[in-house]
Amino acid sequence: MRSIYYFFALTFLVLFHGPVNSQSKNYEKQIDSLLSIMTLEEKVGQLNQLPLSWDTGPSSPEGDKLKDIREGLVGSVLNIKGASKTRGIQELAMQSRLKIPLLFGLDVIHGYKTTFPVPLAESTSWDLEAMENSARIAAIEAASAGIHWTFAPMVDIARDPRWGRIMEGAGEDHYLGSLIATARVKGFQGKGLGSLDALMACAKHFAAYGAAVGGRDYNSVDMSERMLREVYLAPFKAAAEAGCATYMNSFNDINGIPASASKFLQRTVLKGEWGFQGFVVSDWGSIGEMIPHGYAANAREAARLAIIAGSDMDMASMCYRKELTGLVKDGVVPVSVVDEAVRRILRMKFTLGLFDDPYRFCNEGLEASTLSKPEFRAAARDMARKSIVLIKNEAETLPLKTGKKIALIGPLGKSETDMLGGWSVWWDDNSDVVSQFEGLERRIGKENLLYAKGCSTRGDDRSGFDEAVNTAKEADLIILTIGEDRDMSGEAQSRSDIGIPGVQEELAEKIFALGKPVVVLLNAGRPLVFNRIAEKADAVLLTWFPGSEAGNAIADVVFGDYNPSAKLTTTFPRTVGQVPIYYNHFNTGRPSPDDGPSRNFRTGYTDLEQTPAYPFGYGLSYTKFDYSDLKISSDKMKEGEKVEYSFTVENSGKYAGEEIVQLYIRDRFASVVRPVKELRDFVKIKLEPGEKKTVIFVIDKEKLSFYNDELDRVTEPGFFDVMIGASSADIRLKAELELK
Ligand code: BGC
Numbered sequence: 001m002r003s004i005y006y007f008f009a010l011t012f013l014v015l016f017h018g019p020v021n022s023q024s025k026n027y028e029k030q031i032d033s034l035l036s037i038m039t040l041e042e043k044v045g046q047l048n049q050l051p052l053s054w055d056t057g058p059s060s061p062e063g064d065k066l067k068d069i070r071e072g073l074v075g076s077v078l079n080i081k082g083a084s085k086t087r088g089i090q091e092l093a094m095q096s097r098l099k100i101p102l103l104f105g106l107d108v109i110h111g112y113k114t115t116f117p118v119p120l121a122e123s124t125s126w127d128l129e130a131m132e133n134s135a136r137i138a139a140i141e142a143a144s145a146g147i148h149w150t151f152a153p154m155v156d157i158a159r160d161p162r163w164g165r166i167m168e169g170a171g172e173d174h175y176l177g178s179l180i181a182t183a184r185v186k187g188f189q190g191k192g193l194g195s196l197d198a199l200m201a202c203a204k205h206f207a208a209y210g211a212a213v214g215g216r217d218y219n220s221v222d223m224s225e226r227m228l229r230e231v232y233l234a235p236f237k238a239a240a241e242a243g244c245a246t247y248m249n250s251f252n253d254i255n256g257i258p259a260s261a262s263k264f265l266q267r268t269v270l271k272g273e274w275g276f277q278g279f280v281v282s283d284w285g286s287i288g289e290m291i292p293h294g295y296a297a298n299a300r301e302a303a304r305l306a307i308i309a310g311s312d313m314d315m316a317s318m319c320y321r322k323e324l325t326g327l328v329k330d331g332v333v334p335v336s337v338v339d340e341a342v343r344r345i346l347r348m349k350f351t352l353g354l355f356d357d358p359y360r361f362c363n364e365g366l367e368a369s370t371l372s373k374p375e376f377r378a379a380a381r382d383m384a385r386k387s388i389v390l391i392k393n394e395a396e397t398l399p400l401k402t403g404k405k406i407a408l409i410g411p412l413g414k415s416e417t418d419m420l421g422g423w424s425v426w427w428d429d430n431s432d433v434v435s436q437f438e439g440l441e442r443r444i445g446k447e448n449l450l451y452a453k454g455c456s457t458r459g460d461d462r463s464g465f466d467e468a469v470n471t472a473k474e475a476d477l478i479i480l481t482i483g484e485d486r487d488m489s490g491e492a493q494s495r496s497d498i499g500i501p502g503v504q505e506e507l508a509e510k511i512f513a514l515g516k517p518v519v520v521l522l523n524a525g526r527p528l529v530f531n532r533i534a535e536k537a538d539a540v541l542l543t544w545f546p547g548s549e550a551g552n553a554i555a556d557v558v559f560g561d562y563n564p565s566a567k568l569t570t571t572f573p574r575t576v577g578q579v580p581i582y583y584n585h586f587n588t589g590r591p592s593p594d595d596g597p598s599r600n601f602r603t604g605y606t607d608l609e610q611t612p613a614y615p616f617g618y619g620l621s622y623t624k625f626d627y628s629d630l631k632i633s634s635d636k637m638k639e640g641e642k643v644e645y646s647f648t649v650e651n652s653g654k655y656a657g658e659e660i661v662q663l664y665i666r667d668r669f670a671s672v673v674r675p676v677k678e679l680r681d682f683v684k685i686k687l688e689p690g691e692k693k694t695v696i697f698v699i700d701k702e703k704l705s706f707y708n709d710e711l712d713r714v715t716e717p718g719f720f721d722v723m724i725g726a727s728s729a730d731i732r733l734k735a736e737l738e739l740k
Contacts, residue, residue, distance in 0.1 A: 027350035045073035048321045072096030076103035086146025087362035101358035108150035109423040112141035113371040117387040118421035121544030123170040124566040125386035128183040135187025139199040144370035149200040153184035155235035159580040162215025164493025167525030171569025174231045178238035185242040193351045203239035205250030208232040218251045240274040260286045266310030279312035279344035288317030312341035384546035384553030390564040390620040391540040398539045399560025407450040407475035421545025422490030439551020454507045457485040481521040489525025512536040527572040565658035567619035571612045583616035583728040584675035617727035623653030627732035638740045646696045651687035663697045666721040
């Protein structure tokens with residue numbers, strides 16, 4: 001009887017699941033049929049995500065793991081890449097009783113084969129279209145190589161540069177962060193899941209991982225629900241609205257509960273309020289980590305807590321695989337809870353078209369013709385140029401003119417892998433990276449470029465100093481390339497000292513002592529403290545980790561083929577003691593004056609100015625932009641109305657350039673205290689020398705709204721400051737608005 005039923009159910013599946021190129025298609029009937037023929041073990045198998053080592057192939061001796069796949073006890077695999085490898089592993093899944101295809105997941109964070117700048121760097125471009133395109137290209141490449149799912153975008157708001165993972169996000173602001181989250185989700189998912197060049201996106205880490213106490217990775221978070229909703233959940237909500245297919249739990253406990261066990265986050269907010277139809281994957285081992293958290297006594301307890309809370313798939317802890325069947329059989333976990341999680345995962349497998357053809361993403365020919373296309377490299381170069389922040393440019397040192405002898409000095413000058421930054425997919429393959437040296441050499445020729453390493457990014461070996469100084473002596477100008485290496489930011493790379501590491505500052509002092517012009521290239525995955533360098537250098541370019549096209553992009557900026565336009569999306573502190581420091585703080589009852597150390601019982605430090613080294617929104621250009629002629633449609637706004645702010649921006653310098661014009665508001669008095677400034681809009685405009693453009697910002701009720709103490713999104717009548725400027729600290733035009 002059972003086998004006849006099984007036959008009909010399978011026939012139904014094959015005949016009726018139809019075309020797949022639509023995300024909105026309803027697969028619920030097919031899923032019902034499939035669920036009805038699955039054993040409990042097979043259901044639990046779908047909730048199990050297995051890490052395989054990079055080089056696992058179908059015939060490698062990973063014993064039980066591969067056996068589990070053949071027996072239908074695995075729903076997804078991570079860390080396998082390449083059309084041929086994924087095909088080989090999928091073939092094993094096709095030997096299972098129900099032939100349910102595997103999902104292949106991978107951290108495609110800032111590019112697959114063509115590596116783009118690290119996400120924090122990209123965010124400083126404020127160029128949503130370019131970021132969407134960067135994610136799009138990553139998806140096209142990865143999908144051609146058998147990948148269905150990227151564990152990106154990371155949308156954690158981060159206000160603490162000690163936290164190494166600040167590199168993976170979009171900075172400290174939730175308004176900009178939400179727009180970037182939307183752009184990246186759209187980029188990864190393209191025209192819709194089911195297209196052969198779309199990846200499922202995964203908004204991570206849900207939630208508030210970026211608020212880890214002390215910036216220590218994996219650390220606890222305790223915050224009000226109001227702050228959580230207004231700031232930390234905002235980009236996650238935006239991702240849900242953009243149709244993000246999956247979410248990943250965070251490692252941290254939040255308000256006393258490990259995120260993977262948070263019913264509030266997963267059931268109340270994500271699947272409830274936001275109506276999310278995709279599935280939630282745990283972070284690596286985070287379900288098992290409920291034990292050291294002190295929340296679950298053992299793996300069985302951890303599995304129960306996680307599935308009840310709504311974590312659908314277990315990444316790597318094996319708690320579900322080992323415990324969930326028993327929990328259901330013992331009546332502790334209702335099978336309906338397991339069914340719901342399986343349904344969510346199967347829904348995505350159907351949507352991707354894997355039941356039509358489990359190998360549809362495993363086409364070696366397509367992979368070979370897709371990776372590293374010239375147009376992808378060109379986009380990576382453009383994105384890298386757009387992500388380089390001009391921090392200082394004394395006496396128009398930059399752009400450099402050709403014809404001078406240049407010495408490139410510093411540990412990162414010839415480094416290739418460092419240019420890729422953390423979370424690059426091709427970790428050890430630097431064959432297609434353009435180093436800084438190579439990029440500059442291509443631009444000015446061998447005969448004009450000298451090089452010495454000087455020292456390493458780490459340690460205290462000064463033996464290369466003399467050679468570096470002697471090399472520098474022979475040049476007209478020095479480009480000093482210092483900062484972090486790529487392993488210094490990213491996961492588990494929290495640092496208590498965010499200065500320039502090793503003996504690089506000492507090397508810099510020796511170079512500055514020569515009295516020649518010095519341009520500093522600062523490589524970093526986080527805001528750094530570099531006050532002395534900034535003081536002594538003639539020019540500083542924050543290059544971050546620019547990706548495959550690093551050297552070309554840097555040469556473009558240094559020689560003025562591209563005029564830098566990027567602006568910081570995180571505040572850069574004067575000292576680590578100022579951290580956390582962010583632009584959208586509250587005023588307090590005792591605000592300090594901005595221009596000096598705090599005195600007379602004011603908030604702040606008595607030994608330090610209150611302002612940061614570089615504020616949110618800061619970044620210079622080779623040209624100059626003037627703001628003038630503000631016209632306001634009204635200084636009052638009633639329910640349902642909008643107010644327009646129109647003004648002129650003029651390029652009064654001698655280079656064409658792009659300006660990121662920013663709109664901030666301040667709600668002067670409200671039922672809960674409001675930040676001194678909140679970014680509410682921005683526009684990036686390009687102007688030729690002498691050109692003027694009219695910019696119009698529109699303020700509506702939504703832009704003035706916030707979460708009140710009852711957690712309702714409201715606007716309250718009263719007065720607002722409207723501020724328009726070139727950074728959060730460089731306000732050029734101001735107005736007052738009264739909301740009636
Ligand atoms: C990280 C995630 C990542 C996962 C899979 C975890 O350690 O926190 O961001 O997606 O590993 O590699």
